[in-house]
Each structure stands twice: as C-alpha cells, then as structure tokens.
Amino acid sequence: MDFTFSDDQLTFREAISRFLMTEAAPEMLREIWETDVGRSPDLRNKIAAQGLTALSVPDAFGGLGMDDVAWSLMTQELGYYAIPDSLADTAYLACGLIVGLDGRVAERGEWLRGIADGSLRVAIGHPVNPWVADAAHADLLLLANGDDVHAVARAQVDVQVHRSIDASRRLAQVSWQPHAATRVAQGEAGRLLWAQTVSRGALSVAGQLLGLAQRMLDLSVDYAAQRKQFGKPIGSFQAVKHHLADVATQLEFAKPVLYRAAYALAQGEQNAHVWVSQARLACCEASWLAARHAIQVHGAMGYTWEVDLQMFMKRAWALDNAWGDRALHKTRVAAHVLSGAPLGPGHTFED
Template identity: 50%
Template structure:
C-alpha cells in the first residue's frame, strides 16, 4: 500500500508554494490590514491564473476535477503563507456543496465563475457563530432551520465582528429566507451541510499544519540569529527541546490530516471521526508551536513589528473555526464510544466489503 503523494501532486504543491512565496508576503498581508475590505482583487485573479480556484470544479465546468487529497498539500501550503483570501471557503467548501446539488443554470454558471476567479462565495454553517468574507462575496450559502438557501449580497445586511486576527473579516448576517432563496430542503441539505462541515474542518486542519511549520521555521531562524553570552540561543539545550517538541507534534499530526483528506475524497463511513481527529491533532500542534515560538522570541515576540504575530494570530483564530476543540472531541467520543466503532491495530488494514 502506497501512503505517499504522487509526482503530479507534489509538483502542483511545489508550484503553488513558489507562487505564494513571491506573492503572499508578510508585507502584503500588513498592507491589506489597512484596506477597507482586507482583500485583493489582484491576488484573487492570480489565484485563478494558477488554477487554484478550479481545483475541485469538475472538468465539465472548466475545472481540474481534483479531490481533497490534492487539497491536503495545497491547503497546508496556503496556511504556511497565512493567506487571507477565502480561497478554501470558495474553491473547496462551496464547490463541494455545488457538486452535491443537481445541475441547473445558476449552479452550473457559478461553478464556471468560481473556476475563472469571477466569484467569491461565503458559506454559513450552524457550527460557526459568524460568517467570514460576507462583504466581498458574490453569493452566500446560508442555513436556516436545516434548509440551504442561496442569498445574494443585496438581499442581506451584515455587521462586522472584530477578530483577534486582522486578516479575518467576520460578520453577523441578517437576511430573510423565502421560497425563492431555498435551494435544498432540510432532508436534501443535511448531507450537504455535513459534508461542508467536514471539508471546512479539514481545510482548517491543513492550514494549521502549514502554520505550525511556518512558526517553527520562524523560531528556528530567530534562535540561530539571536545571541546570548556569545552563542546563538538555539545552541542551548532548553530551546532545542522546545523546538523538537513542536517538530514531533507536527509529524504526528501530518498523517492524520492526510488520512482525513482521503476519507472525505472517498466518502468513508467514518469520515467525521477522521476529520475531527485531524482538527484536534493539527490544532494541538499549532497551539504548541505558537507557545514555544513565543518563548523562543521572549519579549520581542510580543512586538507589532515581528511577523510572528501574523501566524500566531491566525492559529488562534482558526482554532475555533469550523468547530472548536470541545465540539470535535465530542464527535470523536460519539463515534468511538457511542457507536462502538471497530478500532485498533487489527482493524487498520481491513478492506470494506
């Protein structure tokens, strides 16, 4: 059994990493903080030119037709650079919803618009108290009493909610559902909302993996440059242990996130278990990385001038997005204990009949 990504998947992720390394800089992120929307149309167009918007869109709608397995690397890379744009909400979560809806004029046109970079989509879900990027969305998918509605921006109003991360633009939404906005009944919407929760939580977990690596890299670089008593502080055993603990936690979380991607892509019956495990593992790794990176930097880590704050604040913000730790622990417990799931080493390689 092959547990590694193939050459094409690695090459796609490598291409995106080189692109983001040039375009998604900390300097740009700081510039966007000062703009009214916090978003960049130029950057969104560049995402589309790189094919990022079309990853999950079926080929029949001008997309690439790839799965969550490819997103495992792409979302991790996006997290590493702390991209502020709603890339994953639109091209992974919203596209997943659209793929689950029957073909129709507006649905097919929206898929093509997403692939071309002509549309941002905001997605609401009961697990999230606020909706992100409603202010720049061309379309909003909203849940109401279990139903799924398609809401246009001019049919709703929103109130901004402050986030610990200046790049996160969160809103309280005010809108009125009616028959013209309903695109799925409660029965039809239930599997779509369940799948969007899993895709959203997986997307956050993958980004947290990337942020863990970025914060670790920042801490390692600082520990090599900062000197005390004539020696780099990274040469002291206490700091080595801090950074080694992060690296170990990261390596344990990585395959868990990749397993969740595979479970979503293949609609595994235990998908919710794997996704919640991934969110928990990635959140724990990222939060540990943030704490230890701050300890390595000392008082300097609290200053506005250091880029470390960009990545730490994103970790804090994403930790509660698409379900907090309590929520995902409860999902794991329900699956393992309540449903008496077949688990353990003897079950690992069982094939489903």
C-alpha cells in the first residue's frame, strides 16, 4: 500500500504546524495551564478562524469534508504542540458521530454548523473512558446509554471535576438521566455509531501520542546538543545516541501503522477497528519510550516546571488509557489474529 501523501495534504500539515508554532508556544501553554478553566477562548477563536474546527463537517454545512487520513496528520500536530483544547473531540469525534445520525434529527444541521464556525463545543461520554474530557466547558454532551446515543445540554448534567496529571486535561464524572427526548440514535444504528466513535477516539489518541513522541525526541536532541559534560556535548556520547536512535526507530515503525488505520477507517473497511488498535498500541509504545529516554537524557530536571519536556511527557501519560487501555486494544488485535487458529497441545506440531 502507498502511504505517500499528496502535495495538498503535506501543504495542509505544514500550514497547521506554522500556525500552531506561533499560537501555542510553550510559554503560552504554561499561562493557559495556570488558569481556572485551562482553556483559552482566544486560541479557540484563532483555531476556528483557520478553519480547523470545520475539517470534518460536510460541505453542505459549511465545512471542508475531510476524512480520517487528514486527521491522522492533524492529531500529530495537536500532540506535537500539546494543544490545551478539546478540538479533536469536537471537530473529529463528535462531528463524525453527528454526521452519522439520521437526517430526521432536527438539530443535526444546527450542531454541524456550530462545530464548523467554532461556536459549539461538544464532549463525548462513553463507558470506555472513566471520565469525560471537557464536560464542564461543553455546550453539548453526546452520551452513551447502552447502544443508545443521547444528546444532552450542559444544564441537564451534573459534573464532578477530577484532576489529571496533565493540567490541561479537564476531566469530569458526569451524572445524568436518559430520556426519550434526548435520544438521537438507538439499537443497531447506535451501536455502529459508538463503534465508529471509539475507533476514531483511539485513532485520535494514537496520532497525538505520535506527535508527542516526536516533540519529546526533538527536545531531547536539542538538550543533548547543548548540555555538556567533561567538556563535550552529552549528545556525543554513544549511550545517549543509542537512546535517541531507539526512539527515532520506534517512531518510524509506528507511522505507517497509524496511516494504515486511518485509511481503513476512511474506507469503511470491515476490520478497521483491528488496524486502529494496532496503531494505538504502536504509537503508545513510541510515546512511552520517548518519555522514558527523554527523562534519562534530561536527568531529574526533566520533571520540573521550568523544563518544557514535562508538559509533553505528562500529556503522553494522561492519554495512555484514553479511548481504551492497552488490554482492550491487545484483546482486539489478538481476537483477530487468533480467530480460527488451531491452539492447544494437540495442534503443537501441525503446519
């Protein structure tokens, strides 16, 4: 399979990177982290002005109609710059779920237009996540009750805030009562929508983890070139080179797995969820290796507030169990790989 991106896709990624490089510098992130809400309306408005909230919204509702492959690039940039915003949850996951709703849902068009222009912030609650990200700041919550999908206004839910190791992750436990009036999908249609949403959530996390891993590697390379011991940059020492090379290798192995998963989702392949789980595991391993080696390169100071590394490292740790932990995704991959395979002592020597 050809994983080469088109010129338009590469230009799109470069434009996003240039924008976020200016608007989300580490010193700006620290300021946002220290606010009570942990969000910047100004940054959100600038993101919307760039059209990033409209990426997945269909053309008919004022969007760009881009698919999962585009988001596999976008989420890497969101991770690389550790954006303190629920952009992916609203503009990717919630948008995909709303697009899949029956056209007879009266508010469907209004919601999509609100996502496109950046005026609507949506949080998603599903049992795969213990807590709901950005529930306290959402205008609308899409919540699961069995296979049913419920669209609930913020005023109709009770939110209990939980702290995260990542100060920019605003998590909450949501209490609510399902009603027929809030149900927008049910039965098999609801089950399929939630299955697609969980896969997109896992793909979104995988892309962010890959971006975070790349940023931690870049920070480590820069630090290793500047920090000196015995009169030499520590980057010249073989042990440090090996650490950084291991991370770079892991990243290169994870990228095609992520893109294959994005392609499978975009094409609606039957086993797309398996590709997504494989990507989730590969990108998670890359981020953990990057964090571990980055801390070793930086020394104990890597944990401190003054060092940029701690922001990206904490985000990687916080996302580790988002949209399914490793056990869930390993189980999905194992079930696919081992389905129908002859197992047990009686089959040990069979071809």
